[in-house]
Amino acid sequence: MRTLSFLFVLMILAPSALVAEPIPRVSPIRPVSTYSIVARDAETGELGVAVQSHWFSVGALVPWARAGVGAVATQSMVEASYGPNGLELMAEGHDAVSVLSTLLGQDEHANIRQVAMVDARGSVAVHTGGRCIPEAGHYLGQGYSVQANLMGPATVPEAMAKAFEKTSGPLAERMVAALAAAQAEGGDIRGRQSAAILVVRAESTGQSWNDRLVDLRVEDHPEPVRELQRLLKMHRGYEQMNAGDLAVEKGDLDGAEKAYAQAEYILGDNLEARYWHAVAMVNAGAVERALPIFADIFARGDNWRELTPRLVVSGFLEADEATLARIMAAGGN
Numbered sequence: 001m002r003t004l005s006f007l008f009v010l011m012i013l014a015p016s017a018l019v020a021e022p023i024p025r026v027s028p029i030r031p032v033s034t035y036s037i038v039a040r041d042a043e044t045g046e047l048g049v050a051v052q053s054h055w056f057s058v059g060a061l062v063p064w065a066r067a068g069v070g071a072v073a074t075q076s077m078v079e080a081s082y083g084p085n086g087l088e089l090m091a092e093g094h095d096a097v098s099v100l101s102t103l104l105g106q107d108e109h110a111n112i113r114q115v116a117m118v119d120a121r122g123s124v125a126v127h128t129g130g131r132c133i134p135e136a137g138h139y140l141g142q143g144y145s146v147q148a149n150l151m152g153p154a155t156v157p158e159a160m161a162k163a164f165e166k167t168s169g170p171l172a173e174r175m176v177a178a179l180a181a182a183q184a185e186g187g188d189i190r191g192r193q194s195a196a197i198l199v200v201r202a203e204s205t206g207q208s209w210n211d212r213l214v215d216l217r218v219e220d221h222p223e224p225v226r227e228l229q230r231l232l233k234m235h236r237g238y239e240q241m242n243a244g245d246l247a248v249e250k251g252d253l254d255g256a257e258k259a260y261a262q263a264e265y266i267l268g269d270n271l272e273a274r275y276w277h278a279v280a281m282v283n284a285g286a287v288e289r290a291l292p293i294f295a296d297i298f299a300r301g302d303n304w305r306e307l308t309p310r311l312v313v314s315g316f317l318e319a320d321e322a323t324l325a326r327i328m329a330a331g332g333n
Helices: 002-013 015-020 082-091 096-106 156-166 171-185 224-249 253-267 272-283 287-298 302-314 321-329
Strands: 035-040 047-053 063-066 070-076 113-119 124-128 137-141 144-148 194-200 212-218
Touching: 035 070, 035 113, 035 156, 035 171, 047 063, 047 070, 047 171, 047 224, 063 082, 063 194, 070 082, 082 096, 082 113, 096 113, 096 124, 113 144, 124 137, 124 144, 137 156, 144 156, 144 171, 156 171, 171 194, 171 224, 194 224, 212 224, 224 253, 224 272, 253 272, 272 287, 287 302, 287 321, 302 321
Parallel strands: none
Antiparallel strands: 035 047, 035 144, 047 194, 063 070, 070 113, 113 124, 137 144, 194 212
16 A cells, blocks of 8 residues: 555656656556536537546646647546647647547556547547446537546436536536536535536637636535536626626727626626726716716725725726716715
8 A cells, every 4th residue: 555655646746747758657546536528519619628526626637628629538547648648639630539549558557547538620539447436437429528437326427418418508508517417416426526617719819828718616615516607607797897898998888888787797796897897987988877886886895995096096097186086976985
């Protein structure tokens, strides 16, 4: 057992060595993941991975994706190098099936791995090793794959597939619906702890930080999938804030008002959206639209009132002395 413990510590302390080596040198000894989905959206071309596990910070190891290339989930006795190595080979033009076959052929511990891949053309490949802990299995669909190990019932992959196919809307919401279905079916026999989702663009912008459309993690939570759903909703709210800002830049104040209103509806009591909505209106010259919003915010907290003049100093609020005075008087003192 001392040797196994040493190998596990080595894996944690030196993950870069695992990623750099095409053929893994160290076999992890503990199961990191339970169920996941890799998918390509047929309409948008977006690529994504979503995963849940009774393991801390599952998002650090299992999900991998690159815009215009593909997505990978590597789990069971996880070998992280399947992620970067798989994406690199797909970026060279190889399809998911041939890439997975190649990497499995280089892995002397393939029988304890569970790996799924989808490429930018929608080709999908999945492997469940014969020594993955039962219940273990997968379901291969059109443009997606769901896979699970350490399940309570063997029916989890089928339940995930049905939920994914029946759910409408963006890829991220459909994948999270698959995770929720897995949990409702019985999920991980050990319980639950963390979850993650990663969605990237159909084509790369050349800037990796702009290629990630959704990148959310729940590191440790009693209801990780439910928390992931909440975070995804928050993410959509902030997307609407960004849409409002963009509309202001284009001079479309009515469109901006609609986007900000949607953001505020999604975010509820979070005043961030309302505050920057008001700031954007002032910067667009629509001071009268902004004053009632400032009044409502200032009534809820003096810190927002104190913050406002600082924005003028920093150039984020374009207001002369008279306009600033009107803003500061909003809602009384």
